[in-house]
Amino acid sequence: MTETTEHTLPIQQMARDNDEFRKVIWTGDETQVVLMAIPEGNEIGGEVHEGHDQLLFFVTGRGRAKIGDHEMDVAEGDLSIVPSGMYHNFRNTGTGMLKLFTTYSPPEHEPGTEHVTKADAE
Numbered sequence: 001m002t003e004t005t006e007h008t009l010p011i012q013q014m015a016r017d018n019d020e021f022r023k024v025i026w027t028g029d030e031t032q033v034v035l036m037a038i039p040e041g042n043e044i045g046g047e048v049h050e051g052h053d054q055l056l057f058f059v060t061g062r063g064r065a066k067i068g069d070h071e072m073d074v075a076e077g078d079l080s081i082v083p084s085g086m087y088h089n090f091r092n093t094g095t096g097m098l099k100l101f102t103t104y105s106p107p108e109h110e111p112g113t114e115h116v117t118k119a120d121a122e
Contacts, residue, residue, distance in 0.1 A: 030106050040092055062075045063094065066087070074090070
């Protein structure tokens with residue numbers, strides 16, 4: 001995928017329209033923007049990003065977040081903050097896709113990365 005060069009994006013609509021597990025849409029020197037879609041009953045997968053803060057903005061669906069020792073429900077309009085070095089996982093607990101966009105600071109993935117499914121990402 002070719003990343004966008006636009007500076008203003010209809011990000012919520014882009015997230016709603018996205019059906020890929022991971023799609024990097026913009027990478028700068030210090031930040032990256034990524035669309036994600038998690039199928040019903042699936043999860044992102046537990047992970048820790050050393051040296052990367054992550055913000056997750058939920059656009060549609062319902063899920064369950066585990067960040068460090070805390071678990072909480074997430075839904076449309078919520079923001080989850082994952083500081084560098086903290087274990088986290090997000091699971092789709094609703095019906096239909098859990099769709100979101102996320103930022104990594106600094107970038108986590110190669111520019112233009114696309115994974116249609118979680119299996120592709122692994």
